Amino acid sequence: xxxxxxxxxxxxxxxxxxxxxxxxxxxxxxxLSVYNPKYVEPVLDKDTLTKxxxxxxxxxxxxxxxxxxxxxxxxxxxxxxxxxxxxxxxKTGNKERVREITRKLFENIKHMQVEKYNKATTDEERSQIExxxxxxxxxxxxxxxxxxxxxxxxxxxxxYRVPVCARPSDQRFRAMKWIIESxxxxxxRIPMExxxxxxxxxxxxxxxxxxxxKQEVHxxxxxxxxxxxxx
Amino acid sequence: xxxxxxxxxxxxxxxxxxxLRKSVFPLENGSQACACLSVAAKRSENNQRSSFRTNExxxxxxxxxxxxxxxxxxxDEMTILKTGIPSGHLRLMKSFNESCLMVRRPALELSGxxxxxxxxxxxxxxxxxxxxxxxxxxxxHHTMQCCxxxxxxxxxxxxxxxxxxxxxxEVAASTFKPGRYDLxxxxxxxxxxFRAQNQGKLQDLKTTSEYIWTKREKAxxxxxxxxxxxxxxxxxxxxxxxxxxxxxxxxAQAQAKGLKVLVAIDSVNAFxxxxxxLNALKNMEKKQLQPGEISLIHNFKKMxxxxxxxxxxxxxVSEEANDETKRESYTPIYLLGQEGFEALDPFVxxxxxxxxxxxxxxxxxxxxxxxxxxxxxxKTDDGKRELMFVxxxxxxNLARICSHL
Numbered sequence: 347x348x349x350x351x352x353x354x355x356x357x358x359x360x361x362x363x364x365x366x367x368x369x370x371x372x373x374x375x376x377x378l379s380v381y382n383p384k385y386v387e388p389v390l391d392k393d394t395l396t397k398x399x400x401x402x403x404x405x406x407x408x409x410x411x412x413x414x415x416x417x418x419x420x421x422x423x424x425x426x427x428x429x430x431x432x433x434x435x436x437k438t439g440n441k442e443r444v445r446e447i448t449r450k451l452f453e454n455i456k457h458m459q460v461e462k463y464n465k466a467t468t469d470e471e472r473s474q475i476e477x478x479x480x481x482x483x484x485x486x487x488x489x490x491x492x493x494x495x496x497x498x499x500x501x502x503x504x505x506y507r508v509p510v511c512a513r514p515s516d517q518r519f520r521a522m523k524w525i526i527e528s529x530x531x532x533x534x535r536i537p538m539e540x541x542x543x544x545x546x547x548x549x550x551x552x553x554x555x556x557x558x559x560k561q562e563v564h565x566x567x568x569x570x571x572x573x574x575x576x577x
Numbered sequence: 578x579x580x581x582x583x584x585x586x587x588x589x590x591x592x593x594x595x596x597l598r599k600s601v602f603p604l605e606n607g608s609q610a611c612a613c614l615s616v617a618a619k620r621s622e623n624n625q626r627s628s629f630r631t632n633e634x635x636x637x638x639x640x641x642x643x644x645x646x647x648x649x650x651x652x653d654e655m656t657i658l659k660t661g662i663p664s665g666h667l668r669l670m671k672s673f674n675e676s677c678l679m680v681r682r683p684a685l686e687l688s689g690x691x692x693x694x695x696x697x698x699x700x701x702x703x704x705x706x707x708x709x710x711x712x713x714x715x716x717x718h719h720t721m722q723c724c725x726x727x728x729x730x731x732x733x734x735x736x737x738x739x740x741x742x743x744x745x746x747e748v749a750a751s752t753f754k755p756g757r758y759d760l761x762x763x764x765x766x767x768x769x770x771f772r773a774q775n776q777g778k779l780q781d782l783k784t785t786s787e788y789i790w791t792k793r794e795k796a797x798x799x800x801x802x803x804x805x806x807x808x809x810x811x812x813x814x815x816x817x818x819x820x821x822x823x824x825x826x827x828x829a830q831a832q833a834k835g836l837k838v839l840v841a842i843d844s845v846n847a848f849x850x851x852x853x854x855l856n857a858l859k860n861m862e863k864k865q866l867q868p869g870e871i872s873l874i875h876n877f878k879k880m881x882x883x884x885x886x887x888x889x890x891x892x893x894v895s896e897e898a899n900d901e902t903k904r905e906s907y908t909p910i911y912l913l914g915q916e917g918f919e920a921l922d923p924f925v926x927x928x929x930x931x932x933x934x935x936x937x938x939x940x941x942x943x944x945x946x947x948x949x950x951x952x953x954x955x956k957t958d959d960g961k962r963e964l965m966f967v968x969x970x971x972x973x974n975l976a977r978i979c980s981h982l
């Protein structure tokens with residue numbers, strides 16, 4: 347009996363929110379999804395799927411998005427950041443190729459680290475070597491994430507670069523984009539996976555082109571901080 | 578399961594199997610297990626690695642009890658064995674800081690045959706076949722190591738497919754016989770490899786007939802093999818002929834000198850089946866070469882014949898050596914074609930299967946031990962089962978899937 351009430355309230359709340367814009371939106375939002383905003387993401391957790399949803403869960407009464415082909419419940423082969431990275435690297439829908447590049451990228455990282463690990467003689471040395479390629483990748487992306495970005499605001503016929511806080515999704519997008527672009531700039535004849543390996547290992551150690559790009563953006567924001575009130 | 582364990586306790590096999598079972602499906606009450614499993618259980622606890630490793634480094638002493646276990650190859654033997662091992666496998670060995678191979682049933686079967694053959698009979702032929710990536714090449718290397726330790730002379734062709742394809746390869750008309758074509762670079766490569774693989778076994782081998790290269794140059798009777806090889810390497814024009822001379826002399830002298838010659842040819846079907854038009858070797862008139870027209874292949878085909886003794890021929894047929902349109906089946910009769918099958922018949926076929934449950938687990942545990950599988954879920958029992966399911970226990974697929982975890 348509680349559930350219809352919940353959905354009713356959320357509906358009412360939704361209309362109120364949509365009726366009166368309470369906050370001024372900084373970024374123009376474009377709704378590109380084929381789904382109505384009421385649709386929720388599918389569950390990808392294996393345990394939840396086997397157990398089933400709890401009785402009071404609102405998702406019993408909500409429409410769910412159909413999972414796409416690149417989603418998986420296997421913790422072995424699926425990671426959201428890696429999926430995003432693979433898709434961002436893709437050109438003209440050639441997913442098979444970028445998947446292969448990602449696979450080789452992780453293989454390269456692992457070869458580099460595991461070789462060091464197996465050659466290390468003491469346990470102390472070993473404990474300092476990070477071998478997990480996903481962890482290295484995530485740390486590298488984390489190191490490239492900008493805290494601030496610029497937006498263009500026109501006031502009185504003058505365009506200002508106004509520093510604003512970056513949203514988490516935007517941070518992730520920027521970080522990955524810079525890593526990929528810095529590799530695309532390098533020598534063309536070297537395979538992409540090798541260039542990515544170097545770039546990611548650099549970013550993991552807080553070096554490299556992508557990290558410098560982040561610092562540059564931060565510097566611009568710092569110099570434009572006088573315009574911060576314009577947003 | 579509980580009833581069968583005490584029965585088999587004495588053997589090493591059950592010890593290994595038990596350790597495997599213990600690691601993957603931990604026994605619920607450890608104290609009870611310790612009480613009844615006495616010595617064997619204690620040993621396996623002391624040495625956790627024994628579930629997928631064996632200390633028996635001598636491949637001659639491997640028995641069926643060792644199947645599915647890894648053994649280490651010493652560094653000096655790796656220089657002999659590493660030609661022909663797939664590059665990905667070598668890279669893994671480098672990263673793991675040790676060279677290990679798994680003992681598998683077909684290799685034991687093959688070395689068992691080789692142990693018991695009568696060398697005075699015409700050279701027997703063995704053909705390894707199996708699906709792609711099931712371990713035919715590694716099986717061959719295991720056997721080669723056995724034979725190397727027993728003092729056999731190894732005539733090894735790492736991948737015969739290399740000799741029938743190529744875009745910018747140098748092809749020269751043979752000086753020995755018109756209508757045949759030499760591959761100077763490949764022949765020289767084979768000569769260096771042959772010299773490296775048989776170090777210390779070629780000193781007292783001398784030629785038994787005279788070979789005239791040109792008007793001024795000739796090899797007298799009693800020239801040592803070393804000199805022939807050196808001549809082939811310095812005068813690349815004659816390197817293919819040098820290969821022919823060495824093979825001929827080996828065949829001729831095997832009986833007289835009591836040599837033991839192992840001929841190991843990977844993807845032998847490249848000798849008989851024509852490679853596709855686009856990538857095949859062409860002569861100076863842009864005419865596509867038949868495999869038989871290439872002097873190297875012509876010489877090695879003679880090694881496969883049964884008209885010599887004191888030797889054994891181990892071949893592998895692989896789908897990769899065939900053109901993409903001819904890869905429907907993995908059986909020798911399909912891959913070799915009419916001509917090849919007739920040339921090799923009769924032979925002993927040896928099927929190289931994909932991993933069994935035990936072998937696949939052993940492989941995964943080895944990867945975990947070497948820190949290769951990093952995913953936490955991959956280290957659990959469910960994860961291992963998933964890996965086995967996804968790779969269908971095919972060794973190549975398993976290694977490929979584990980490469981990015």
